Amino acid sequence: MALISFENVTKEYGNGEYTALADIDFKIEPKEFVSIVGKSGAGKTTLIRLLMGEEKPSTGRVVFGEYEISSLSSKELPKVRRQMGTIFQNYRLLPTKNAYENVAFALEVAGVPEREIDDMVREALDLVGLSDKAYNFPHELSGGEAQRVAMARAMVNHPELIVADEPTGNLDPLNTADVIKVLQQINELGTTVILTTHNKDVVDKLGRRVIQLDNGRIIRDVAKGKYTIA
Numbered sequence: 001m002a003l004i005s006f007e008n009v010t011k012e013y014g015n016g017e018y019t020a021l022a023d024i025d026f027k028i029e030p031k032e033f034v035s036i037v038g039k040s041g042a043g044k045t046t047l048i049r050l051l052m053g054e055e056k057p058s059t060g061r062v063v064f065g066e067y068e069i070s071s072l073s074s075k076e077l078p079k080v081r082r083q084m085g086t087i088f089q090n091y092r093l094l095p096t097k098n099a100y101e102n103v104a105f106a107l108e109v110a111g112v113p114e115r116e117i118d119d120m121v122r123e124a125l126d127l128v129g130l131s132d133k134a135y136n137f138p139h140e141l142s143g144g145e146a147q148r149v150a151m152a153r154a155m156v157n158h159p160e161l162i163v164a165d166e167p168t169g170n171l172d173p174l175n176t177a178d179v180i181k182v183l184q185q186i187n188e189l190g191t192t193v194i195l196t197t198h199n200k201d202v203v204d205k206l207g208r209r210v211i212q213l214d215n216g217r218i219i220r221d222v223a224k225g226k227y228t229i230a
Contacts, residue, residue, distance in 0.1 A: 002027035002063075003160065003192050004051065009060035011046055011216075016058075020046040021216045024060070028194070030160070033187045035203045036196045037227045038213035044196040047213070048165055051194075052084065053077045065160070082110055085154030085162045085191075089169040091146045093138040099125065099149045100134040106153045124152035128182050144175025151182055161192045168199060176202065203227040 009024040021043045028034055036044055049055040050062050053069045062069040067080050093102050103121045112120070125131050128148040138146055147167060154162055164183060168176040180202055187193045197203060203210055210227060212220040 001065075003030045003032075003065060004028040004194075005061070005063040006047075006050075007061040007063065009050065009057045009062060011050060011055065012058040019216055021050075021057075024216075024218060026211060026218065026221060028192065030192055031187070031190055033184070033193045033206070033208045034195070034211060035206060035208060035227075036194060036211045036213065037198060037200075037203055039198060041215075042213040043216040044213060045165070046216075048163060048194075048196060051163065052081065052086070082157065083160045085157070085159040087147070087150050087154045087162065087164040087167045089166040091138070091143075091150045093146055093149060093153075095138050098135045098137050099130060099141070099152075102138070102149055103153045103156050106156055110157055112157070120156055121152075124156040125149075127155070127185065128152045129178075142175070143171055144178055147171065147175070147179055148182060151179070151186075155186055155191065159191065161194065162186055164193065164195045166196055166198070168197065168202060173201075180206065200227040 005027045006024045009021060010019065011021040012019050024047065036047065038044055046055065050057055051069065053072060056070050064080060072080060094105065097105060100121055103124055104117050107117045107120060125134055128151050130145060130148055130152065133141060133145060141149065168179050171179065183193055183195060204227060207224055209223050210220065211218060212227065
């Protein structure tokens with residue numbers, strides 16, 4: 001069974017005056033690594049917001065596992081979102097907490113018993129190569145290190161899915177390579193990864209499945225492809 005399904009999804013705003021997504025139809029299987037690419041305004045962010053349940057489609061269905069995201073209530077959504085880890089371009093770390101505390105906070109919010117938190121946090125920081133930065137605060141970290149803390153926070157609860165929304169947008173090529181390497185490691189451990197990006201070099205080097213959007217429509221969906229500039 002597919003982990004994610006978009007079934008003929010259209011998203012309109014302003015009583016149909018603007019169509020952000022039109023007739024989006026695809027499936028993502030468990031353990032896949034999929035890049036969703038396209039220029040700014042192509043519809044990538046809207047697609048992610050629909051998957052996270054932050055928006056509802058105008059028509060069609062968005063399904064995650066056994067749940068139809070688009071029909072869940074605000075009370076039901078948090079349970080499903082705990083199965084998704086999210087990574088953003090601007091890190092979203094808490095400035096008054098160190099790296100360890102930022103990662104631990106995700107577990108505390110999820111209600112994980114305190115006795116389990118320490119091992120889980122250290123495992124996550126080790127995976128992203130930041131065991132030695134556990135007690136550094138965000139302002140003491142480089143951009144690449146801050147993003148890897150955000151990645152540790154996203155995967156510490158062992159979610160089924162990691163959504164990385166333009167995670168390398170603020171990074172130089174060296175730090176970009178480090179972040180992509182960690183995403184690949186997470187995927188190799190069995191977690192499904194969705195990467196949204198407009199970075200052609202990243203997509204081409206990955207050599208994984210590519211779904212390309214343009215003006216709210218899918219123009220390419222290839223199993224092992226490159227980002228073709230539309």
